[in-house]
C-alpha cells in the first residue's frame with residue numbers, strides 16, 4: 001500500500017451522499033470501481049466521475065473521507081473552468097478509489113466558497129484528513145492536477 005501503511009487504517013473509506021435519495025453512504029474506497037450501490041435506494045453511486053458538492057454536503061464529505069478529496073471550485077459562466085472540466089473528469093476516472101473528486105458551483109454554494117476564501121475561479125483544492133493540503137487558482141491541465149495531488153499527498 002503506501003509508505004506509512006503502519007499508521008494508516010487498512011481500509012480507507014469515503015462518505016458520499018446518494019444523489020438520488022440523499023442518504024449518506026460510507027463506502028470502502030478500494031471497492032469504488034465495483035460500482036457500489038446506495039444502501040437505501042439501491043441506485044449506483046458513481047465514483048468514476050466528479051461528485052457534485054454543495055453547501056449542504058461539502059463539510060461532511062471532506063471530513064469523512066480517508067482518501068484525499070480534490071475539489072474543483074467553478075462557475076457555469078467561467079470559460080477556463082469549462083476548459084478544465086475534461087481533465088477533472090479524467091482524474092476522477094483514473095483515480096477512483098484513491099482520490100475522491102468533487103465539483104462545487106461557487107454561485108450556488110457561496111457559503112462554502114466564502115469560507116475557503118475563493119477569490120478566483122477555477123480554484124482547485126485538495127483536502128486531506130478534512131484539511132486543505134494544496135491549492136491552485138487558475139486553469140490547469142491534467143498534469144497540473146496530478147502535481148497538485150502529489151503536493152497534497154506529500155504535505
Ligand SMILES: [Zn+2]
Nearest residue numbers: 018021038041
Ligand atoms: Zn440512494
